[in-house]
Amino acid sequence: MSQVPIRNTGSTDIFIGGICIPAGETRIFESTDLPPHLLPDRVKTAQAPADPIQELLAKPAKQILPALQDLDVPQLNALRAAEEERGKPRTTVLGAIDELLLERATRQEEQEHIAAQAVGEAIGGALGYSEPLKDEQ
DSSP states (O other), rough: EEEEEEEEEEEOOOTTTTEEEEEEEEEEGGGGGGGGSSSSSHHHHHHOOOOOOHHHHOOOOHHHHHHGGOOOOHHHHHHHHHHEEESOOOHHHHHHHHHHHHHHHHHHHHHHHHHHHHHHHHHHHHHHHHOOOOOOO
């Protein structure tokens, strides 16, 4: 952690994190306690999180494939788009992303179908139907 001096150059008191800085005075803060707009550029750069998509793109395909499971759907879509924009897109990476997206979409659809059936049965039970509703697929 680094310490950052904050000087109040105004004519009235300012408050940062519940601490008063009278006009013309300086207080020292830990960089983690400051809002981003008060951080010096060197601290902002050091604290900026790395882009996981760009980090993955820089790796060989055999290192990307196992990492795909850790990405959510928007990240997978972003990685796919970034991979397609490369000079030579890697078909193994694109294929693995497509396969994983398809698996997740199928799983989501199945979960939604099960939930809809449960809601339908609950409504039918509340209305006094003794027979379960027939699935029309």
